[in-house]
Amino acid sequence: MYELVEKSEVFNVHEMVIDAPEIAHSIEAGQFVIVMGSENSERIPLTVSDWNTDTGTITLYVLETGMSTLELARMKVGDSLYAVTGPLGSPSEIRDYGTVVLGGGCYGIGAIYPIAKACREAGNKVISIIEARYSFMFYHEKELHAACDQVLYATSDGSKGKKGKVEDVITEMLEKGVKIDQAFFIGCTQMLERCSEATRPYNIPTKVALNSIMLDGTGMCGACRVSVGGETKFACVDGPEFDGHKVDWKELDQRKSAYTEQETVVYQSYSHGGEVPKVGSA
């Protein structure tokens, strides 16, 4: 079960193709799975970036950014994940908006792909904007180009597209008078916030996929709660997509850094040759 069929790395983002036919048959754009690398692993939510009903596989883009993703990054083709639960979360709201802009950074470059495809199928004009530090860090480009009317780039060093970030490209578009009817953003909290601030002055409906700390993913534990427009919402069942102009970003950042100590200390007893260590408050 959940065998790793294909795996490759593009600068810290690991493409993992996993055998999970039931999920592949029922998943929709914008949904995610909760994954456990091994029996003692933390449960982590990961957006499903692609799926194939013929082969019964799903594709995840995993950014190594802590112990649990390190464990996934060290897995090899043929290894099996302990658990993959899903599809979870509400699918993206796909209709004919007109012109849709999708912004993605890090794992978001892969994660916007199914939404782009679905939006195009619904009759939208789809523009994707992707960001990275360097030109060579982009991935999944061919597929994205095929699914979009236009793909724009932003890089920190200016080596491809605009020197800057996704929001710089959007601001430039908006200043030029390009009409955008709906925006979707997937990436780190900081990028989501900056992009939402860029669309706010133009009142562009903006959806952001939040990545709060999650446990069960079915609305039971409340670990993933976020404040949106003054209301408490669960990212797992009410989201993951929310109105980017209404999210309490400061609270989200604070909640996300609640376990920095444990997330750091756990590296002390980790070994590539051993088991995943226990996390405690010793």
Place this chain on the structure above:
Amino acid sequence: MAELVEEKKIGTETLTINGKSVSFFSGDTILEVARRSGVYIPTLCARADLPSIGSCRLCIVKVEGMRGYATSCTTPAEPNMVVTTNSPEIEKLRRGILELILSEHPSACLVCPIRESCEKFNAPSSKTGRVTGCNMCPNRDICELRQLVEYLGLKEIRYPFLYKDFPLERDDPFMDRDYNLCILCGRCIRVCQENLGLSAISFIRRGHDTKVGTSFEKLHVDGNCVFCMHCVDVCPTGALTVRGSKWHGYPDSETPTTCILCERGCELVIDTKWNKVMGAHPIRDMSAGKREYCVKGRCCLPALFNSPDRLKYPSTRRDDGKMIYTDWDNAVRHVSEIVSHYSPKEIAVLSSRHLTDESIYALNEFARVYAESNIFYFKDAEIIFPNIEKSDEIFKDIKILYLTEANSFTDETIERFGNLENIIIQDIYPSSLSRSDKVCAVFPTTVFTEMNGTKTCADNRRETITKAAEPPGNAIPDWEITIQIGNALDSPDFRMRDFRSIQSNIQMHPWIITAIPMVPKDSLTYRGFPIADFVPDFRIFVEGRLKSKGEIHF
């Protein structure tokens, strides 16, 4: 060492640096003279504790009458030289050199338009595998490259970036290597080769493919490397890191103390954050030491001491036979009541070679007053009573044991105490013995990074131990538990009242400490617990070493 520097200050010759006359000794380099006279010259490859090779070129200075610019780290000072270390022209050249270095070192974060907000957001850096920018780099907060970018005010890199695309090297125990960050300064090679004489690493391949590596690119664990991590200590970038100790950013405090995992008693600086040991390393300015640190003290302490399995609260056995957590007052009262039912010859105390001098002394005093000096220790799984002629008689008499190293007991050795009724355990971890139904109390105690004190090491050096981290739960030092029980038993003969009274007694009776033998250098345990049980990478290191060399030494 101090004398040497003093002597050098009043050198016999003089030269001029930036218009100021400075004295020096023949044999000094311009960089050494400048440093001593308080003139800063930026360097990446040179360090005061390493031989210089002049590879980074950042320390260039203008010497009147000399063609071009001289690298100050390799140019000997000469009488009446006129040296300029800083000018717009030199600054421009240095910026150019730094730009070239950064064109092969992931530096997009340095010139990124949102650098500031991103650094705040990623504090400490995100725990990535492959480092593609400062905000994903474990070394960000102490990076010498970044410091130089600030110093030289570099805002832009004019050259396209070349990513070397070396594979991440993460298959060795303890150490992560990402040579895509390496600037080929050669410090790691010099410390290994010239200071330590190990030569585990060297430059391999040629031209653009040049990198640091082992012969035949074997794993370090299969080669000459002893995992002293001096290469990590001197690396000016994040290329070399200790896997378990790299993501905490700036520590809250750095505390110099003594490692007492063995008799060598090495001086060690403990990095603390969240009141926990996050890492251990030599004093930074002198980290390219001439003697290698061993992997035990350098890499094993955080995992060994922060395990969630540590004993945290005192527990005692209730009348119904169940062990329950309690407070110290109750626990001490409970134990002293039990002990008071026995006559001194029925009591024996297990000391440990890993204890601090104060804890050894307190135990000895307890044994002298309440246990007819029935104190023993373990040596190679053998029970040794230093005060008593070895006879089976003593094992028959003992009815209660007070143990500070319970895990050294095997089923066989505990059975030698045939008439045993009660066991008091004072330890850092649970052991198989602590689950025995004869145990009447378990006292959680501290490890050496969680207490103050002294330790007598090899050559009778008495080294200072300084508290660097908080103990887990309600654990307290061994000596404190011992004198609490000793005082609760209320014999006027028990004279230890506090830390101070123990210390002044040690000075009067140092032979009490030296009666307990020291921990051998090659020991693989701490307080009877195999280090490898708590530090999985240590097991890999030991097994790898035994496989390749057939034996293991530290």
